[in-house]
Amino acid sequence: MPEKITVAIDAMGGDHAPQQNIHGAMQALRKAKDNLRIILVGNVDKIRPHINDQPKNILLKHTSDVIRMNEHPVRSVKKKTDSSLVVAATMVKEGEADAFVSAGNTGAVTAAGLLIIKRIKGIDRPAIATMFPTRRGFSLILDAGANADCRAENLVEFAKMGSIYLHHMSGKNKPSVGLLNIGEESSKGNMLYLRAHELLRKTDLNFYGNVEGRDLPLGTSDIVVCDGFTGNIALKLMEGVSDSVFKEIKKEISKSFRGRLGATFLLSSLKKLRKRLNPENYGGSPLLGIDGVGVIAHGSSSPTAIANAVLAAAMAVELKVVDGISEQIK
Amino acid sequence: MPEKITVAIDAMGGDHAPQQNIHGAMQALRKAKDNLRIILVGNVDKIRPHINDQPKNILLKHTSDVIRMNEHPVRSVKKKTDSSLVVAATMVKEGEADAFVSAGNTGAVTAAGLLIIKRIKGIDRPAIATMFPTRRGFSLILDAGANADCRAENLVEFAKMGSIYLHHMSGKNKPSVGLLNIGEESSKGNMLYLRAHELLRKTDLNFYGNVEGRDLPLGTSDIVVCDGFTGNIALKLMEGVSDSVFKEIKKEISKSFRGRLGATFLLSSLKKLRKRLNPENYGGSPLLGIDGVGVIAHGSSSPTAIANAVLAAAMAVELKVVDGISEQIK
Numbered sequence: 001m002p003e004k005i006t007v008a009i010d011a012m013g014g015d016h017a018p019q020q021n022i023h024g025a026m027q028a029l030r031k032a033k034d035n036l037r038i039i040l041v042g043n044v045d046k047i048r049p050h051i052n053d054q055p056k057n058i059l060l061k062h063t064s065d066v067i068r069m070n071e072h073p074v075r076s077v078k079k080k081t082d083s084s085l086v087v088a089a090t091m092v093k094e095g096e097a098d099a100f101v102s103a104g105n106t107g108a109v110t111a112a113g114l115l116i117i118k119r120i121k122g123i124d125r126p127a128i129a130t131m132f133p134t135r136r137g138f139s140l141i142l143d144a145g146a147n148a149d150c151r152a153e154n155l156v157e158f159a160k161m162g163s164i165y166l167h168h169m170s171g172k173n174k175p176s177v178g179l180l181n182i183g184e185e186s187s188k189g190n191m192l193y194l195r196a197h198e199l200l201r202k203t204d205l206n207f208y209g210n211v212e213g214r215d216l217p218l219g220t221s222d223i224v225v226c227d228g229f230t231g232n233i234a235l236k237l238m239e240g241v242s243d244s245v246f247k248e249i250k251k252e253i254s255k256s257f258r259g260r261l262g263a264t265f266l267l268s269s270l271k272k273l274r275k276r277l278n279p280e281n282y283g284g285s286p287l288l289g290i291d292g293v294g295v296i297a298h299g300s301s302s303p304t305a306i307a308n309a310v311l312a313a314a315m316a317v318e319l320k321v322v323d324g325i326s327e328q329i330k
Numbered sequence: 331m332p333e334k335i336t337v338a339i340d341a342m343g344g345d346h347a348p349q350q351n352i353h354g355a356m357q358a359l360r361k362a363k364d365n366l367r368i369i370l371v372g373n374v375d376k377i378r379p380h381i382n383d384q385p386k387n388i389l390l391k392h393t394s395d396v397i398r399m400n401e402h403p404v405r406s407v408k409k410k411t412d413s414s415l416v417v418a419a420t421m422v423k424e425g426e427a428d429a430f431v432s433a434g435n436t437g438a439v440t441a442a443g444l445l446i447i448k449r450i451k452g453i454d455r456p457a458i459a460t461m462f463p464t465r466r467g468f469s470l471i472l473d474a475g476a477n478a479d480c481r482a483e484n485l486v487e488f489a490k491m492g493s494i495y496l497h498h499m500s501g502k503n504k505p506s507v508g509l510l511n512i513g514e515e516s517s518k519g520n521m522l523y524l525r526a527h528e529l530l531r532k533t534d535l536n537f538y539g540n541v542e543g544r545d546l547p548l549g550t551s552d553i554v555v556c557d558g559f560t561g562n563i564a565l566k567l568m569e570g571v572s573d574s575v576f577k578e579i580k581k582e583i584s585k586s587f588r589g590r591l592g593a594t595f596l597l598s599s600l601k602k603l604r605k606r607l608n609p610e611n612y613g614g615s616p617l618l619g620i621d622g623v624g625v626i627a628h629g630s631s632s633p634t635a636i637a638n639a640v641l642a643a644a645m646a647v648e649l650k651v652v653d654g655i656s657e658q659i660k
Contacts, residue, residue, distance in 0.1 A: 070515060135574055145512060148520035182475060182562040185400060190478035190559045213566030217574035229520045230560060232512040234567055236543030241571040244465055244547035245607070249579060252603050253596065266583065266596070273582050277575070 004037045004057075005314045008097035011042030012066045012084040013104020015300045018042055021103060022050040024306020028314075029057055031307065036314055039097055042066075042084040063087045069299060073107030077115055085109060089116040092292040099293035099313035101284065103301040110146045113290040120322065122329040125150070126289030127158045127228065128296060129165055130235055131282035134219030140166050141180075141216075141224040144285055145232035152195035155179070155225050157329075159205055161288040162223040164328055168319045169312075178211030178221030180230060186210070192227065200225075246274050284309025286316060288325065293317050334367045334387075335644045338427035341372030342396040342414040343434020345630045348372055351433060352380040354636020358644075359387055361637065366644055369427055372396075372414040393417045399629060403437030407445055415439060419446040422622040429623035429643035431614065433631040440476045443620040450652065452659040455480070456619030457488045457558065458626060459495055460565055461612035464549030470496050471510075471546075471554040474615055475562035482525035485509070485555050487659075489535055491618040492553040494658055498649045499642075508541030508551030510560060516540070522557065530555075576604050614639025616646060618655065623647050 009025055011018040018040075025038045037057045040047055044062045051058070065083040067076045077086055085104050089112040091097040102109045110128065119126060127143035142158045143150070159177045166175045179197055181189045186197050188210060200207045208221040216224060216234065226234070253266060284295040284305070293316045297309040316322075339355055341348040348370075355368045367387045370377055374392045381388070395413040397406045407416055415434050419442040421427040432439045440458065449456060457473035472488045473480070489507045496505045509527055511519045516527050518540060530537045538551040546554060546564065556564070583596060614625040614635070623646045627639040646652075 072517070135578070148512065148523075180563060182478065182559055182566075187402070190557075193478075193559070213563040213568075214570030214573075216567060217570045227520075229512055229523070230563060233510060233543040233560060234563060236512075237546060237564055237567050238543075238571050240544030240547045241568050242575055243544075245572055245575045248465070248603055248607070249600065252599055269582055270579065273578055277578070 004035055005099070005317050006037045006039060006097045007310050007313050008039040008041050008061070008088040008091045008100040009306070009310065010084045010088045010100065010102035010104055011040040011047055012063075013102040013109075014297065015069070015103075017103065018047050019050050020301060020303050021306050022047060023303035024301065025058065025310065026055060027303050027307035028310035029055065031311060032314065036310075038310065039091065041088040041091070061087060061091070067105055067108045069105050071105060071108065073105065073111040074115070076105070076108050077111040085112050086116065089113065089294065092294065093117050098317040099295065101295045101297060101306070101309045101313050103297035103299055103306065103309075106145060106296055106299070109294065109296050110287060113287045113294045117290045117292040117294060120289055120291045120326045120329060123161075123289040123325070124157060125154045126287050127161060128285045129162055129288050130285040132216070132235065132238060133277045133282065134217055136219035138282055139216070139219050139222055139224055141226065141231055141235065142288065143226065143228035143231050144235055145228045146287065147228040149229070150192065150227035152192055152199055155192075155196040155227065156199045156203060157289070159200060159203070159207075159223065159225045160329065161325055162225065163205055164324045165286065165288055165321055166222060168321045168324050169315065172222065174206040175222035176206045176208040177223045177225060178208045178215065180224050180226035180234065181210035181212065183212065184210050196225075242277055246270070282308065283312035286312070286321070291322060291326075293322060334365055335429070335647050336367045336369060336427045337640050337643050338369045338371050338391070338418040338421045338430040339636070339640065340414045340418045340430065340432035340434055341370040341377055342393075343432040343439075344627065345399070347433065348377050349380050350631060350633050351636050352377060353633035354631065355388065355640065356385060357633050357637035358640035359385065361641060362644065366640075368640065369421065371418040371421070391417060391421070397435055397438045399435050401435060401438065403435065403441040404445070406435070406438050407441040415442050416446065419443065419624065422624065423447050428647040429625065431625045431627060431636070431639045431643050433627035433629055433636060433639075436475060436626055436629070439624065439626050440617060443617045443624045447620045447622040447624060450619055450621045450656045450659060453491075453619040453655070454487060455484045456617050457491060458615045459492055459618050460615040462546070462565065462568060463607045463612065464547055466549035468612055469546070469549050469552055469554055471556065471561055471565065472618065473556065473558035473561050474565055475558045476617065477558040479559070480522065480557040482522055482529055485522075485526040485557065486529045486533060487619070489530060489533070489537075489553065489555045490659065491655055492555065493535055494654045495616065495618055495651055496552060498651045498654050499645065502552065504536040505552035506536045506538040507553045507555060508538045508545065510554050510556035510564065511540035511542065513542065514540050526555075572607055576600070612638065613642035616642070616651070621652060621656075623652060
């Protein structure tokens with residue numbers, strides 16, 4: 001029997017903390033059977049009311065402080081040493097946990113990864129890698145927001161880390177890497193992307209070439225590489241547009257279909273479709289390039305989103321993603 | 331009675347040229363009644379078969395050459411002096427037409443605007459301004475792709491031009507200007523956007539502050555300002571996601587609703603909704619900042635999209651948008 005994997009959850013991070021985080025933790029434990037142990041890191045007085053009886057495989061670690069969503073990432077991580085986020089990351093650094101998960105301030109989670117767990121040797125810039133649903137299944141986009149300003153060399157590093165991650169997690173050999181850009185031709189792009197294209201072509205990655213905005217929902221490439229500014233805007237845009245279209249359609253159905261046979265049935269199948277297209281179900285976003293497993297969940301994470309992030313973190317530990325990156329980057 | 335407005339159409343530009351362009355021209359004439367005159371610029375041997383009898387208010391201008399979609403913008407505009415695009419732009423420069431419309435190579439259309447019609451005095455970088463549908467109506471995003479690399483000062487210029495344009499075209503006083511960014515707080519963004527935020531705050535524009543990817547489909551601000559790289563990716567992404575979601579829903583309805591009462595009815599109301607959300611129906615994208623009216627239509631424009639671009643061009647002429655920008659930029 002394999003050893004239990006321990007995941008520390010920042011119980012206080014996120015818009016619906018601690019309740020949804022705790023429900024998510026319990027959902028993850030139910031799904032993982034007996035191979036997972038969770039440490040809920042946070043204010044125990046606020047955590048306990050949400051736990052009926054002390055369930056198996058859940059530990060509590062008390063911390064008094066919290067980093068809020070709008071606090072300065074680096075300053076708050078340096079100052080708030082007894083915050084749930086900093087303590088969760090420190091547990092990974094000191095081997096008390098195998099991974100940590102947080103739905104808190106993304107910038108602070110990234111800063112905690114960088115300052116506490118630190119970078120893998122040879123990595124210049126860790127990146128946030130996010131799965132998003134496509135018509136073919138899903139793709140991985142990185143950087144989703146850790147680095148607002150990038151050099152072309154960083155984009156190549158993201159491509160390498162993304163390839164290794166996806167290979168480990170999905171078994172796919174040589175996943176295809178697309179460079180997000182404003183045209184298919186290699187002559188398209190701004191200075192950063194023109195140079196990145198040139199560099200990517202010289203690697204031994206499975207470089208697909210440029211992919212455009214409209215290619216993302218189609219799943220043209222397994223991996224989409226971009227700077228963190230563009231990636232963050234693209235992800236939020238995909239969520240927003242999908243959300244808006246669903247709402248408009250629901251309105252249309254309710255309006256023109258009221259009382260008609262099958263309206264309820266149709267709305268329920270739309271709901272299923274929407275669930276499939278919801279990024280929440282794709283397991284959180286690992287911060288790749290740090291010397292440990294850290295997974296960022298959406299600030300408005302539901303229990304299911306938290307559970308999926310925890311399970312993705314456990315899987316990354318089990319499949320030794322960090323070792324994989326470390327060995328191939330050398 | 332007002333004088334007729336003359337719009338030169340690059341009949342050979344775009345994926346479905348010349349047929350769809352010609353049908354679009356005729357559609358525009360039907361809608362504009364007797365106030366519009368159109369010059370179809372292109373190879374008359376290829377244009378004539380699509381015109382049944384010479385309709386009123388359509389003139390032909392023969393050109394022998396065409397700039398293809400993948401040609402180098404500046405080089406092709408300089409070399410192909412008898413191309414439909416260059417001749418159409420030249421007609422505006424020389425006062426033979428009041429505006430030109432092209433569904434051809436966007437880079438080349440921009441280059442033609444810059445090199446032939448030239449910039450308005452005081453404008454550093456013309457920008458492509460595109461209307462996109464939102465849940466509230468529509469917003470204007472610029473730059474949609476004319477400038478892949480920008481300085482913060484350019485973004486401020488885009489904000490000014492967009493405000494003047496929207497004020498002229500919609501009558502809205504002091505339209506709100508949002509800066510596309512990765513967070514609402516002024517501390518968010520990359521170096522370019524941090525600086526642009528600072529500069530925009532000091533203008534007398536109605537600056538809303540930062541808007542995120544998820545705000546775009548909601549219509550949080552009337553105008554969205556960004557560099558041309560980000561804007562182009564955002565627009566193509568919005569189109570792509572909306573398209574994909576509609577296709578998935580259609581599949582779902584057809585699958586689970588086959589033969590059921592009302593399926594046809596529902597599919598037809600979805601079609602109407604999709605039409606409303608289709609950017610094609612929002613009238614092409616003016617190249618703001620050049621000393622004349624030039625409107626860029628989508629490469630895959632339908633006749634309706636061409637007609638709307640022509641009508642938007644005529645409206646910009648009638649409402650003296652170029653004079654408006656010129657006076658307020660001084």
